[in-house]
Amino acid sequence: MSNTVLVRARASSVPRLHPDLLLWGPLCAAAVAIALLQSAGGDLWLADHLYAWEGGRWALEHAWATETLVHQWGKRLDVVAWLALAAVRIYLVRKPAARTWGKPLNYLLVATVAGPLLVSWMKGWTLVDCPWDLARYGGAHPYIELLQARPAAYGPGRCFPAGHASAGYGWLALFFGLGAVRPRLGWFGLAIGAMIGLAFGIGQQLRGAHFLSHDIAAATTCWCMARLVQRFMLPSWNTRT
Numbered sequence: 001m002s003n004t005v006l007v008r009a010r011a012s013s014v015p016r017l018h019p020d021l022l023l024w025g026p027l028c029a030a031a032v033a034i035a036l037l038q039s040a041g042g043d044l045w046l047a048d049h050l051y052a053w054e055g056g057r058w059a060l061e062h063a064w065a066t067e068t069l070v071h072q073w074g075k076r077l078d079v080v081a082w083l084a085l086a087a088v089r090i091y092l093v094r095k096p097a098a099r100t101w102g103k104p105l106n107y108l109l110v111a112t113v114a115g116p117l118l119v120s121w122m123k124g125w126t127l128v129d130c131p132w133d134l135a136r137y138g139g140a141h142p143y144i145e146l147l148q149a150r151p152a153a154y155g156p157g158r159c160f161p162a163g164h165a166s167a168g169y170g171w172l173a174l175f176f177g178l179g180a181v182r183p184r185l186g187w188f189g190l191a192i193g194a195m196i197g198l199a200f201g202i203g204q205q206l207r208g209a210h211f212l213s214h215d216i217a218a219a220t221t222c223w224c225m226a227r228l229v230q231r232f233m234l235p236s237w238n239t240r241t
Contacts, residue, residue, distance in 0.1 A: 070203030115222030128160035
């Protein structure tokens with residue numbers, strides 16, 4: 001009897017490992033979606049339709065709405081937004097509100113750039129072409145899937161994951177940053193990050209700069225980085241939501 005009690009006591013003292021569904025759920029779903037889009041032709045199907053809709057060329061590649069507004073000004077506004085966030089944090093250093101907003105703002109300053117930086121690093125070794133590089137869309141290269149062997153003569157591709165979209169999806173971190181203060185604000189922040197990322201991503205797809213799977217990879221990378229940074233910088237988030 002005493003041995004049974006001892007075994008049960010030891011078992012109850014061992015911490016149970018629960019899967020982080022906010023991390024592994026999106027990661028697994030994205031892996032399946034990317035595999036299907038690339039291997040089953042979903043990326044090419046969508047890009048074919050966009051290319052045909054634009055008249056058999058990337059007519060919107062240098063359009064004002066897609067190149068100037070969404071791409072160029074979008075990058076600048078992203079930097080301005082981060083600098084504004086930093087200015088607010090500095091302003092609140094000695095303010096009473098720092099007790100509430102200090103840690104969430106510190107988190108956002110790190111998490112909003114962590115994902116895009118990881119995406120930028122990944123682009124250097126995934127070696128995937130943009131649609132406009134492919135022969136079927138007026139370029140010179142054949143379509144090569146992620147992880148397939150790439151001839152050295154083609155040079156390095158730098159299009160996977162989508163870099164510009166990641167600048168928008170980096171703001172998915174607002175879900176955790178604002179949610180640490182008030183859960184409802186977190187959902188509002190999630191919507192903002194998703195809308196910016198979608199706008200940036202769709203704009204680039206219309207220009208021929210990325211496939212849909214590139215954007216899914218960018219969104220997933222930014223979300224996972226936001227979650228990982230949250231676990232270190234805002235460990236109390238789970239108990240407040």
